[in-house]
C-alpha cells in the first residue's frame with residue numbers, strides 16, 4: 001500500500017495567512033498526529049542550523065511550531081545538529097529563547113559522544129551514531145531541501161545520514177567515494193600528462209596528490225562529470241565512474257538505517273521544507289540566490305515516500321539558471337533539475353532507491369494536499385484602464 005505524504009503547496013489562492021506554509025505545517029502536524037504520539041517522549045528535532053552567514057535554512061517560525069506541538073502533547077523537545085553548526089547558531093536566529101527548547105551538538109561539543117554500530121561497508125567498518133540521537137525516544141526529522149555536491153540533493157535522508165553521525169563517520173562516508181579505484185597510475189607515468197589532466201578540469205576537481213606523486217585525486221564534490229579530463233587522460237588511466245558517486249548515496253542509506261534502528265516503530269516523523277533552494281548544502285555557510293522555484297512543505301511517517309514525493313514535485317519545476325553563480329557549468333539538460341545541476345551520476349533519486357532497499361520505506365506514495373488551492377473566479381468583464 002502506498003505511504004501517505006502530506007503536502008502543503010507554496011501557492012496561495014488568496015492573500016491570507018492560513019494559506020501560507022507555516023499554517024500548512026500545522027495542518028501536516030495534525031495529519032501526522034504528532035501531539036498524540038509524543039507524551040513523555042524525549043524528542044529530538046534534527047534540523048540543519050546552517051553555518052556562518054547562511055540564511056536559507058528553516059526559519060525559526062516553523063521550528064517553533066514543531067516545538068510547541070511537542071510540548072502540547074506532553075513531550076520534551078530539543079533541537080540538535082552537528083557541533084560546528086550549533087556553535088554560533090544563535091547568530092542565525094536559533095536560540096533557546098526563540099525556538100522554545102534547548103539546542104545541543106548532536107555528538108557533543110567535541111564529536112566524542114556517540115554509540116558505535118558495527119556494519120562493514122566498503123571502507124567503513126562501524127557507524128558512530130550521535131549520542132543525542134540514540135538517547136532520544138522520538139525523532140522529528142525536519143530537513144531543508146537544497147542541492148548537494150556529493151549526492152545532487154539534500155533532504156530528509158541526508159539530514160539524518162550525515163547529521164546524526166559523529167564527525168569521524170561523516171568523514172569516512174565522504175572518503176568511501178574513493179574506495180573503488182578510478183586512477184590507474186601505470187597507464188600514465190608522464191608528469192606532464194598528469195598536469196594537463198589537472199588543467200583540463202574547469203572545476204579543479206582532479207588534482208595530483210601532493211603527498212603521493214603519480215596519483216591523481218578526484219574531488220567528487222566538485223566534479224559534474226563533464227568528461228573534459230577524459231580527453232586529456234591516456235586510455236585506461238582514469239575512470240569517471242558512477243560507482244564512486246553512488247557509494248556516497250548508498251552509505252547515506254545505510255547510515256539512516258542505523259539511525260532509525262535506535263527508534264521503535266512509529267516513533268518518528270519526517271518533514272521536508274523545499275523553499276529557498278540553493279545549489280549546495282547549508283553547511284557551506286552562505287546563501288545564494290534560489291536556483292529553483294519553491295516547492296512547498298511535505299510530511300510523512302515514511303522517509304522514502306517523503307523524499308520521492310519531494311523530488312517528484314521539484315522535478316516539475318525548472319532550474320533558474322540565471323540565478324546560478326556565474327562560474328556554474330551546466331552541460332547536462334536531461335532528467336531532474338538537481339541532476340542537471342550536479343551531473344548525471346548524482347541522480348537525486350538514487351539515494352531513495354538505496355533507502356528502499358535498506359527497508360526504510362516505500363517509493364510508492366499517495367500525495368495528500370492539506371490545503372488544495374481554491375479556484376478563483378475572475379470578474380466576467382474584461383480589464384478596462386481607469
Ligand code: SF4
Pocket residue numbers: 200201202203204205206218222223224225226227228229230240
Ligand atoms: S569530469 Fe569534468 S568536472 Fe569531473 S574531474 Fe573531469 S573535467 Fe573535472
